[in-house]
Amino acid sequence: MDHSPEKRRRRRCLILSVLAVLLLIIIVAVVLGLTLRKNTDSLKTTFISRCKAFKEYDCPKIWDAFEQSYVGRDPCKVPMEAYDPFIAAAPFQPACNRMMFWSKTTDVVHDFTEKKDCFLTLEDTLLGSVMDGLTWCGKEGSPETFTTGCPGWTDCVNNTVRSFWNRASAAFADAACGQVTAMLNGSIVTPFNPTSIFATIELERLDSPRVKNLNVVLVTQETTVTNCTNASLKNLQKELDPGVKYNCKEVSEAQIQECSSNPEKPCGACW
Numbered sequence: 001m002d003h004s005p006e007k008r009r010r011r012r013c014l015i016l017s018v019l020a021v022l023l024l025i026i027i028v029a030v031v032l033g034l035t036l037r038k039n040t041d042s043l044k045t046t047f048i049s050r051c052k053a054f055k056e057y058d059c060p061k062i063w064d065a066f067e068q069s070y071v072g073r074d075p076c077k078v079p080m081e082a083y084d085p086f087i088a089a090a091p092f093q094p095a096c097n098r099m100m101f102w103s104k105t106t107d108v109v110h111d112f113t114e115k116k117d118c119f120l121t122l123e124d125t126l127l128g129s130v131m132d133g134l135t136w137c138g139k140e141g142s143p144e145t146f147t148t149g150c151p152g153w154t155d156c157v158n159n160t161v162r163s164f165w166n167r168a169s170a171a172f173a174d175a176a177c178g179q180v181t182a183m184l185n186g187s188i189v190t191p192f193n194p195t196s197i198f199a200t201i202e203l204e205r206l207d208s209p210r211v212k213n214l215n216v217v218l219v220t221q222e223t224t225v226t227n228c229t230n231a232s233l234k235n236l237q238k239e240l241d242p243g244v245k246y247n248c249k250e251v252s253e254a255q256i257q258e259c260s261s262n263p264e265k266p267c268g269a270c271w
């Protein structure tokens, strides 16, 4: 055997390099693991803290049902039915005559429901509030939840987030009863957009005799381009259950804001 100092130095060098690479791999794995865990933890923390605002629900149990819907799945292959057990774990309390649907009017509608306790949107319920504004997905063969790098609307139809909103919106519409209101946007050419969740999921579930009336509030501005005679609203009426009475009213955004800031005005007096 050759024990020359040069050979020994080289061997020591090699061993040290291998150890350094191993150490690096371990550090990367630990950091990655912690980041992934942090993702699951931060989504869970947000979920549980929003859920706790609704006192009548068992939040950890609802979180478990939620997680089961997408964890370990290809994030492009989560059908809306995957959320069935989650929806069953957090049933809606029906709120006849107070339910508010919307499409492309998220700011005006939520500003209104926040200030005035007249109507209930999906976001005012547990199912809609826990995930509002969030992104999440799983990965095949992984027990983790990811909050970045998830497929978006244009990447695939059955993506984790879209299927959630489809399923929650379907449950919300299934619970609708009596007078139902929908705030649509009068500043766009197609206030009733055939690809929207309101058109594809909710409208077909507004069945008579459970639902009596659909009152469309078409929110107008100075730049308004449509009114209640709009062609897309004609399509809406065609698709609506004939037993449900339809009504449409053009209401300016200024009037809605003025009404919601006036605590004296009763619910029925805003339009």
Ligand code: N1C
Binding pocket: 100, 101, 102, 103, 104, 105, 106, 121, 122, 123, 128, 132, 133, 165, 169, 172, 195, 196, 197, 198, 199, 202
């Ligand atoms: O596609 P949209 O509107 O017609 O969906 C709105 C419709 C409402 O009546 C709600 O009941 O569907 C329900 N809904 C939500 O409550 C909701 N909160 C947040 C649907 N989508 C919701 N989001 C997000 O906004 C979600 O990311 C979804 O894709 C958009 C839809 O908004 P939109 O096109 O204005």
